[in-house]
Amino acid sequence: MSVLGLVFSNPELYGSTLAMATPLALGALGGTFSERTGVVNIAMEGIMLVGAFFGVMAAASSHSAWVGLLAGVVAGGLISLALAWPAVRLQSDQVILGMAINLFAAGLTAFLLNTVYGFGGTPISTPQLPQLTIPILNNIPFLGAVLGQQNVVVYLMILLVIIGHFFLFHTNLGLRMRAVGEHPEAADTVGINVVRIRYFGVLIGGMMSGLAGVYLSIGMLNSFEVNMTDGRGYIALAAMIFGKWTPFGSLGAALLFGFATAVSFSLQNYGVSANLIGILPYALTIVALTGVIGRSKAPAADGLPYEPSK
Amino acid sequence: MSKRMQNLMLPLLAVITGLILGGIIMWISGYKPINAYIALFQGAFGNPVFIANTIAGAIPLILTSLGIAIAFRTGLFNIGAEGQYWIGAMVGTWIGYNFPHLPWYIHIPFALIGAMLAGGIWGGLIPGLAKAFVGAHEVITTMMMSYIAILIGHFMLERGPMMAPGYNPQSPLVSPTATLPTLISNSNLSAGIFIAIAAIIVVYLVLFHTTFGYRLRTVGYNPMAAKYAGMNVPLFTIYSLGLSGVLAGLGGAVQIMGVDHQLTDTFSSGYGYTAIVVSLLARNNPIAIFFASVFFSALSTGSQVMQINSGVSPNMTDVITGVIIFFVATDKLYSYFRGRFRRTAKAQSEQKGVSLS
Numbered sequence: 181m182s183v184l185g186l187v188f189s190n191p192e193l194y195g196s197t198l199a200m201a202t203p204l205a206l207g208a209l210g211g212t213f214s215e216r217t218g219v220v221n222i223a224m225e226g227i228m229l230v231g232a233f234f235g236v237m238a239a240a241s242s243h244s245a246w247v248g249l250l251a252g253v254v255a256g257g258l259i260s261l262a263l264a265w266p267a268v269r270l271q272s273d274q275v276i277l278g279m280a281i282n283l284f285a286a287g288l289t290a291f292l293l294n295t296v297y298g299f300g301g302t303p304i305s306t307p308q309l310p311q312l313t314i315p316i317l318n319n320i321p322f323l324g325a326v327l328g329q330q331n332v333v334v335y336l337m338i339l340l341v342i343i344g345h346f347f348l349f350h351t352n353l354g355l356r357m358r359a360v361g362e363h364p365e366a367a368d369t370v371g372i373n374v375v376r377i378r379y380f381g382v383l384i385g386g387m388m389s390g391l392a393g394v395y396l397s398i399g400m401l402n403s404f405e406v407n408m409t410d411g412r413g414y415i416a417l418a419a420m421i422f423g424k425w426t427p428f429g430s431l432g433a434a435l436l437f438g439f440a441t442a443v444s445f446s447l448q449n450y451g452v453s454a455n456l457i458g459i460l461p462y463a464l465t466i467v468a469l470t471g472v473i474g475r476s477k478a479p480a481a482d483g484l485p486y487e488p489s490k
Numbered sequence: 491m492s493k494r495m496q497n498l499m500l501p502l503l504a505v506i507t508g509l510i511l512g513g514i515i516m517w518i519s520g521y522k523p524i525n526a527y528i529a530l531f532q533g534a535f536g537n538p539v540f541i542a543n544t545i546a547g548a549i550p551l552i553l554t555s556l557g558i559a560i561a562f563r564t565g566l567f568n569i570g571a572e573g574q575y576w577i578g579a580m581v582g583t584w585i586g587y588n589f590p591h592l593p594w595y596i597h598i599p600f601a602l603i604g605a606m607l608a609g610g611i612w613g614g615l616i617p618g619l620a621k622a623f624v625g626a627h628e629v630i631t632t633m634m635m636s637y638i639a640i641l642i643g644h645f646m647l648e649r650g651p652m653m654a655p656g657y658n659p660q661s662p663l664v665s666p667t668a669t670l671p672t673l674i675s676n677s678n679l680s681a682g683i684f685i686a687i688a689a690i691i692v693v694y695l696v697l698f699h700t701t702f703g704y705r706l707r708t709v710g711y712n713p714m715a716a717k718y719a720g721m722n723v724p725l726f727t728i729y730s731l732g733l734s735g736v737l738a739g740l741g742g743a744v745q746i747m748g749v750d751h752q753l754t755d756t757f758s759s760g761y762g763y764t765a766i767v768v769s770l771l772a773r774n775n776p777i778a779i780f781f782a783s784v785f786f787s788a789l790s791t792g793s794q795v796m797q798i799n800s801g802v803s804p805n806m807t808d809v810i811t812g813v814i815i816f817f818v819a820t821d822k823l824y825s826y827f828r829g830r831f832r833r834t835a836k837a838q839s840e841q842k843g844v845s846l847s
Contacts (some may be wrong), residue, residue, distance in 0.1 A: 244794050270820050270823060270826055275569070281816060283763065283808050283815065284809055285812070286812075287808025287809035288812075291805040441659025453645050453649075455644045455645035459637075459641050463638060466626070469626035469630060469631060470624050470626050470628075
């Protein structure tokens, strides 16, 4: 069999695709929740870092990975309020706020890592979130190797994408969120509380990005490193756009980008540059935005501040 | 407050708030913030070489943020200056080491112009065309183009066509004929400072004293009015993003030719993002950009001494910078609290009125 055949027929490639796609899909889903209510969120990178750091910190001090997960999600939600409050109350520029959060989070987590743990890094004894083995699925050939044994957050991600889709497109609150993102004036007129809905969207989004960070620090590993998100927040942003601001679209785009990363790891031994393959998500996003393959369009009021009339 | 006072006061308040909050975080973590800030100041301005290094660090910031300011003035957010800066550095390096037989007075302009063109095409052509013709938002397109540029840079150096012989991801050194002379020995300050100052003057004159600049600003201020006045809005969108990329590309080349002399994998530590902060803080005023650039460069050069003298991690400056941008973005905060204060004061006086009657 050719080299490519060997690489592509190996189920491990698809298993690691799913693992790589998980933080991207969670970040993209978080971004979708925020932007569907009309608040542009480029802060996924920073929120993930905060979730990752506080996840490790809580897990290490409580000796429980679950406490770490909870702490990371809460920390992600809290930092996202630094986007929500000025965006909703002060009509501040959401892109600039997102930048501020990204810089602040990168600085703060690096500073805290250094201050709390010193040069040794986070404790080696930090617990890790468990790998699950799905009983029947695990025994199916090929599929079992892909889906049967993954980190608990991977399954959580799949669940959240399904719930997220149902929530956004089949519930009353989801409809209201989309209405606020498309036409806040109209939503306001029919009695929807624009301010509260936007807070809700950003907060839920922040918690999901926090979970993405938790997965990076105590799901894939059991430690925190400076800037460990390594641009995944921006790839998540790309996945959200490429997925047309929908949960399933986000997952699909995340899987595609995760696949590209997994392939580039597999092909590295054969002299294919990971840097060149890494260009794919960004190039595809530009293609999606310029409409070569079905144009991707943001919610109409995305990024526009709304001042409720008194 | 007059508009002019506001333009001065609000950024100043943001800086002060940033420094205070940074101090509080240091204090909570068990450091002595006053000592840390004294060390920071000494590290930035403590002796002539430190001052020269601080000014040297401001050069790429000045050039890149001038470009971002032009885009902002046209109502466009060029968030991808980091990549345009990389592209400029890449082209500047390539021209710099490939033509060692050219005389310096041809080689230097050749490298600079090449870098400017490349940056302009990267920033202007693709995001500009995408914005002008299909309305693709420039925040996303410039950001994506930026990541592509940086990945191309890494590709070039990691066993790619620009890698110097050996095992390190770095390019060959640029030839002496493409090197900007150092002004103060043992420092990083090169003749690039003259390029930066010239750029400030040119951008100021173009923006405020030419019809072209007037049109750029009109498009930014009110695109509908500009359209009805017969201006070609898509064309000015491309011009503006293009010029933005030209200046970022120039910044990258000047940094290579004046300081680094070769491209490495760790070439930029986020200058393109700091430059956005500079433009925001300077409210897109070319002259204020000079001072804001020196300030952020001082934070960065001073943080090294701060670490040695008081043990505070240099990442603290990122925290401070993040807080500063946050407060620049939330400029309504002050009027918000003033409004609140007035409301409570009014409510209190009303209550008093009730109790008196």
